[in-house]
Amino acid sequence: MQLTLHLNGIPICEEIAPDTLLLDFLRAHGCKSVKRGCETSNCGLCTVFLDGRPILSCSFLAARADGHAVTTLEGLQEEAKEFTAFIADQGAEQCGFCNPGFVMNALALFRENSDPDETEIKEYLAGNLCRCSGYEGQLRGIKNFLEWKKRGGAS
């Protein structure tokens, strides 16, 4: 079947097998930031945006993205950098394998809620597993980032 979509702002139109998962489609198109950590929609590593909203690309048929805009971390480098520097300052990126999914979902959170409290942060990101960090360093990084934003984003 034919699939037409925008991937990180670039129009794509091509033939795909109807059972292609969005995750596999994206990786085949060079978006290697999209990771697979499970087969059961439990880890959040495959998080991407569909029309700006986070979805799990491992449990989403590519066909369903027809006519939509898909964004991966490859397409959000600048927006991400501002935030990820705060995670790096904590050393909370560790192995890094969960990072892209986590960063995508965190950006989605910030877009939806510019001032989330701790409970809201934990709730929103609950589906993003990380086995290395114990989450505490990620939380410190998020809080520092939000603080910085509140102060107007100046260093």
Add this chain to the structure above:
Amino acid sequence: MKTVNQPVQKKDAMQLLGGQPVYVNDLAPEECLIVKLLRSPHPNALIAEIDTEAAQRAAGIEAVYTWKDVPQDGVRFTLAGQTWPEPSPQDRLLLDRHVRFVGDPVAIVAGRNERCVDRALRMIKVKYEVLDAVLDFRTAKDHPVLVHPEENWEALCDVGADNKRNLCARDADQKGDVDAVLATCDVVLERAYHTKACQQTMMEPFGAFCSIDTYGRLHIVSSTQIVFHCRRIVAKALGIPKSKIRVEKPRIGGGFGAKQTAVMEIYPAFVTWKTKKTSKLIFSRKECMTASSPRHEMEMQVRIGAMKNGHIRAIDLYTLSNTGAYGEHGPTTVGLSAHKSISLYGKLDAFRFESDVVYTNRMSAGAYRGYGATQGIYAVETAVNELAEQLGMDPIRLREQNIVREGDTMMAYYGEPNTSCALDRCIARVKEMIGWDEKYPCRDMGNGKVRGVGIGLAMQGSGISGVDVGSAALKVNDEGFYTLRIGAADMGTGCDTILAQIAAEVLECSVDEVTVFGADTDASPYDSGSYASSTTFVTGKAVEYAATELREKICALGARMLGCEAQAVSFDGERVLCELDGRSVSRAEIASASQCGNTIALESSYTHSCPTSPPPFMAGAAEVEVDLETGETQVIQYVAAVDCGTPVNPNLARVQAEGGILQGIGMTLTENITYNQDGKVLENSLMQYKIPTRQDIGHIRVEFESSYEKLGPFGAKSIGEVVINTPLPAVTAAIHNACGVWFRELPITPEKIVLGQMEKRKIST
């Protein structure tokens, strides 16, 4: 110290956070054969017939291999990443006619894409001769059914292994007369504790891709902690010379010991060696959960004796360990259950440790952070907590009275001296951090919920005494920047950065001026690999020495340029200065000079090994809220004080500690492993196997109480493993203090708590 003990950013931080393609599956060529395995549905069976004809002829299929392609009387091998000769028995074949657990490989299929390989897998017809299985490890020793009846099974080391008794290893060790001492103790407590085969659950699955390089050699790119061991293992499995193999690791998406076993490299390696085509195998999560290298299930019988005044005089431990179908890390993990638990106590008159490691028809175990110490510390520390209750003593007070101190000889720790130890300070710190005196033992929150606190201590090693080898090679490049080559594997731990910090400290430059390369068997200096908490301590020391040597070479060339004696110059990291007349040359000038008409190599390399393994220490305390009605349990806060010597990078050490603690909490509360009667693991996905999410933990706070270890680089010891150990006993004790029941099998699920409550009520009425 300028760079050591500083919280510098990890060198790869922004690349990783930006989602750059740096992992195995990101780097594998688009055009490569997809390799998958057909796995046994039976826990113990012989392959009576296998028909692969249809599969072989299917569209897109390149090759199908079965036991018929592997000499069944050939040399067996182990997948354990250990120094040769491996203590783990040689009990594997690449494909074996005898399959020994549900998930044991039956056939290898390689084809153009996932779709056709999946199809071909379904087309293979297998007839099994199903055999009786040994599923319960308590009955495995001398069971009539043998997991390894074959004649070519072999143990290279004297570890007490005997395949005709289902024994992977057996050991005994003691000092003093335990029975006599226990007979004269006021209180003797006897308890049994049980832990399961928990999964490391690193987020990146096992994976590797293989190709044939320009020289006709097999090039393996794998997510591995052990490039050198992997080369040896693959060579043995394929029966080809090691010189024909190169193993390289890219960025690793977590290991925690899982990737200290060459779980899957042999399969794509075999395919590529046979077909001469590039191939890759990436495990599914299900394979990671059912056919990998989890923690050894253990049952520990503890006898502990003390006087009424609190003096702990003897510990007697028997550990039964379940290595599963194959013996990876079986003989070596079990010892730590005693060495790293009993040694926490310094006033003993006697100890005894006996162990059996048995084969069963379950998934093979492997190495998981803590490596047996985790299990042993859970048992002994819980026994000490139970003892405190029986003596009517505060468990912290009991420990203050009995712990090992700096300067003590640790009789259960290979008789090594305790050269650096701040355990006493760690305990004091943790007591204050959690507000012990206000909170112990519990507080009723008035809504059916009770909050209890509990404590646990831990120690680990820093590398394997007299075995682990760490090497570093350093060179000066144009402009004067440095390249550090290592064979240790950064698996998210940040060792690339930490080792660069050590080099930068010695060379008096910034961390950015040291680039790091590792690990590649062709290019890296030999390193045992990143395991056993060895990298900072062993490889770090090698880096320190290599950098010191490089300084001398820089001085030598600088002196030649300045026309003076090497003894007459000094180097401040930027310039080599002639002390006699004040003339100097810069590092960049020296670097340029090294590339023109030069005969002094601006390179150094150093190999280090340490005869002892100075333990890091730690105290941890949990505050846990238990809902007495539902059994629901939440860790409100976990506090810990760690003595890892000098933390080379406090940020990375802290995050290591926080991550390890949460893994320990997961093992205590939610990470369960159950088998059905057919020998299948039920927790075969992240849906069933519950690792903690960020909602499962209140807060973790970690502080450092550093001792200074003279044998380590700038006083450092290890941090990687010790951090997983304290939550098991601390959370167990906190739950007891909240609800009045001791749980002696992990995980402590809400069901168990509710049942425990009912049991308690029955007894009291």
